[in-house]
Amino acid sequence: MNNKINIAIDGPAAAGKSTISKRVAERLGYVYIDTGAMYRAVTLHVLNSGREVMENLNDVDIRFSNDAHRSIYLNGADISSEIRSPEVTENVSAISSIQSVREYLVQMQRVIAADKGVVMDGRDIGTTVLPDAELKIYMKASPEIRAKRRLEEEQERGVDVDLSTLIQQIIRRDDLDMTREISPLRKADDAILLDTSHMNIEEVENNIIRMAEELLRGE
Numbered sequence: 001m002n003n004k005i006n007i008a009i010d011g012p013a014a015a016g017k018s019t020i021s022k023r024v025a026e027r028l029g030y031v032y033i034d035t036g037a038m039y040r041a042v043t044l045h046v047l048n049s050g051r052e053v054m055e056n057l058n059d060v061d062i063r064f065s066n067d068a069h070r071s072i073y074l075n076g077a078d079i080s081s082e083i084r085s086p087e088v089t090e091n092v093s094a095i096s097s098i099q100s101v102r103e104y105l106v107q108m109q110r111v112i113a114a115d116k117g118v119v120m121d122g123r124d125i126g127t128t129v130l131p132d133a134e135l136k137i138y139m140k141a142s143p144e145i146r147a148k149r150r151l152e153e154e155q156e157r158g159v160d161v162d163l164s165t166l167i168q169q170i171i172r173r174d175d176l177d178m179t180r181e182i183s184p185l186r187k188a189d190d191a192i193l194l195d196t197s198h199m200n201i202e203e204v205e206n207n208i209i210r211m212a213e214e215l216l217r218g219e
C-alpha cells in the first residue's frame with residue numbers, strides 16, 4: 001500500500017464532520033477538504049449572479065488556502081464567512097441536487113484526492129466521490145444533539161436563533177440530502193458507523209486516528 005491513505009467522512013448536518021476531519025488531517029499531516037464549503041460556494045455564486053452561472057461552471061474558480069484555516073476563495077475573493085449565511089444554508093441543498101453542479105465539483109474533488117493523503121468530508125464521499133477510499137466513516141448523532149451543537153456555534157458568532165428552528169432546519173436539510181436523486185446522503189456499505197451523540201471531539205478524533213494508523217501499518 002502507498003504510505004498515504006484517503007479518508008472519507010460522511011454524515012448529516014452538524015454531526016461533527018468538519019471539526020473532526022480538520023483535526024485528523026492535522027494529526028496525520030494530510031490535506032483537509034470540506035466539500036460542503038464547495039457546494040456553499042456555488043450556491044453563493046448563484047445567489048449573487050443568477051442561475052445562468054450554472055450554464056458555465058468552468059468559470060467558477062474555487063480554491064482553499066493551504067494554512068490551517070482552510071479559507072475558501074471564489075474567483076479570488078475570500079468567502080469563508082459569507083458561505084455560512086442563513087441564505088446560503090437555506091438554498092444549498094436545492095443547488096446541490098443539480099446534476100451539472102455535482103459533476104463539476106465531484107470531478108474537482110477527485111483530482112484533489114488523486115495523490116492520496118486527503119481527509120474529505122461531505123455527503124457522498126464514500127459512495128460516489130472516493131468509493132476506493134481506504135477508510136470510510138459515517139458519522140451520526142440525533143437531530144436534537146446536532147442542533148444543540150450548532151446553537152452553541154451560532155451563539156458564539158453572535159447569531160440570534162432558537163433551538164427549535166435549528167432542529168427543523170437540520171431535519172429539512174437532511175431530508176432533502178437523503179432523498180435527492182443524484183448521490184443522496186447514505187452510508188456506504190463498507191463505511192464504519194460512528195454515533196457521536198455521546199462522544200466528545202477528542203474521543204471521535206482518537207477513534208479515527210487509531211483506525212487510520214492500523215491501516216497504515218497494514219493491519
Ligand code: CDP
Nearest residue numbers: 013014035036037039092093096122123124
Ligand atoms: O456543515 P453543514 O453540515 O451545515 O453542511 P455542509 O457540509 O456545509 O454542506 C452543505 C450542504 O451541501 C449539504 O446540506 C448538502 O446539501 C450539500 N453537500 C452535498 O450535497 N454533497 C457534499 N459532498 C457536501 C455537501
Ligand code: CDP
Nearest residue numbers: 013014015016017018019149196199200201
Ligand atoms: O461538519 P458538520 O456540519 O458535520 O459539523 P461541525 O460543524 O464540525 O460540528 C458542529 C459542532 O459540533 C461544532 O461546534 C463541534 O465543536 C461540535 N461537536 C462535534 O463536532 N463533535 C462532538 N463529538 C461534539 C461536539
